[in-house]
């Protein structure tokens with residue numbers, strides 16, 4: 001049976017949106033019907049068999065639209081297989097991640113605030129953290145202090161999407 005999957009994301013500078021699109025493209029190539037939508041625009045989950053929700057991490061928190069989505073549709077998420085991803089730590093090395101964490105005022109090696117608890121509440125299959133990207137457009141007050149670079153690993157992202165497909169189709 002073809003699975004209908006919703007991939008919802010929250011992204012400030014666009015890199016998490018691209019992660020969501022890579023997950024969607026992989027699931028589609030493997031045979032699922034996929035919608036990729038900004039988290040703020042999701043009203044309900046009718047018609048979807050499974051859901052992936054991801055957010056960029058700023059100051060140890062998911063973005064408001066993604067947190068709002070989890071709250072809004074929590075009962076529906078509990079009834080569906082759900083996967084969560086954070087797009088956050090940058091640097092690719094413990095040293096560079098420590099710089100991001102210091103500039104953001106937290107420890108980026110642990111899941112963002114509240115997400116583990118939320119994952120348990122909705123019975124999420126998994127929460128994964130992917131390295132992120134700090135783009136040249138990030139010129140806000142604190143953003144200026146971040147090391148610039150793109151540490152996203154699209155092979156890792158596609159492999160994770162593949163594992164979602166395998167679980168959905170019980171392979």
Ligand SMILES: Cc1cc2nc3c(=O)[nH]c(=O)nc-3n(C[C@H](O)[C@H](O)[C@H](O)COP(=O)(O)O)c2cc1C
Nearest residue numbers: 011012013015016056057059060088089104132133
């Ligand atoms: C001001 C600022 C604060 C950040 N705070 C965190 C953080 O607390 N934890 C983390 O893992 N990453 C943090 N990051 C890294 C971002 O999550 C990363 O750049 C992400 O890929 C941005 O996604 P976006 O392009 O979708 O907005 C921060 C980045 C900036 C610019």
